[in-house]
Amino acid sequence: MPRDMRLQERIQKLREFWRQERRVPVYAEMLDLFGYKSKNAVFGLLKRLEEEGYVTRDSKGRMAFLPKLTGTVRLLGSIAAGFPTPEEEQAADATTLDDYLVRNPDRTFMLTVRGDSMMDAGILPGDIVLVEKGPSPAQRDIVVARVDDEWTLKYYVRDAAGVRLEPANRKYRFIRPRQSLEIGGVVRAVIRKYA
Amino acid sequence: MPRDMRLQERIQKLREFWRQERRVPVYAEMLDLFGYKSKNAVFGLLKRLEEEGYVTRDSKGRMAFLPKLTGTVRLLGSIAAGFPTPEEEQAADATTLDDYLVRNPDRTFMLTVRGDSMMDAGILPGDIVLVEKGPSPAQRDIVVARVDDEWTLKYYVRDAAGVRLEPANRKYRFIRPRQSLEIGGVVRAVIRKYA
DNA sequence: TTGCGCGGTGAACTCTCGTTCAGTTATGAT
């Protein structure tokens, strides 16, 4: 059996273990995970995995899996580039959606969208927005704002007259808040999950 | 200092540790993480965290953090329901986007959308689709299909005459594949990340 | 004030974990 194939198989075992247990297996567990009989074999394998960027160790030698191992999706190119062959799939590094989408975990929330005020921006009712609380919005950021005692999504636009909130839907007109403008947060991502 | 507040602070420390190290801290590390002087204090705290569903143990007592601790986003209600008070935020359980969006990690890929064939379904150029390879598409699933030697997104529709691929854009007409229809995978989610 | 319980200290202990070393077997290139 070729060397690289065996390695990939073992990495696959580690992925499965991680998904089930949410932790790094101890040597004893890796023994029967890989079919080894000696802990030193595990030791050697881990050294290779470290070289290839699947695991790290802290200053005291404690191990942790990296996203290359724990990731749930592989990042490929564009759709036009075509669908990947199995080899290309293997080559593509895995990543986690959390790392990809969330910068400030403690301030980020998922909210379900109601209403069609941002339809023209591709945000449909039922979609989920990732909202970061706290930062002051930049020009044309989409924000969660209180308008007429009701929370909605709007573009945040600063102009000569102050701040105005623009919908992305021709049915509605923009709004210029009278006094206090309450901003819940800034939309960092939109997620639509099918079925 | 009230009991629950201290607990929340400590949970927060654990979250930070997890984000940095991607593993469960050992007792010694928790000692100065929490400012304890005795390992038994850590032992007691972990028992509480287990009762409250933040950590699990396997049959041999090995610990793992649960999504309630490792999660990056909190799932709130709808936007119309308003923005949460700090107490409501605390009450909302954290979750990971990976668990939320990906069912079959080994078969799921991220692809960047090129072209406007699905614009009316809220899928814009530059968006990212999560594609699951393998499953046979259900009626009106969005699929990655090869059309005229080029990969695109289309609705998959089975009708009396066989299979047809429908765009979500009035500019284009549906397509009925002559012989072989190549399906790359089924779109399970759409993601749009700002800036 | 007394008594109780929670939350903590400190020390002792056991056992498992990761590492090391010497030696053996398998693998793949020449």
Add this chain to the structure above:
DNA sequence: ATCATAACTGAACGAGAGTTCACCGCGCAA
């Protein structure tokens, strides 16, 4: 076929892990 190197076995070791136990002190209610 030969040989160097990588992969693995088996045993031994030492450190560090988590657990347990005895005890303490503070807040709080009776």
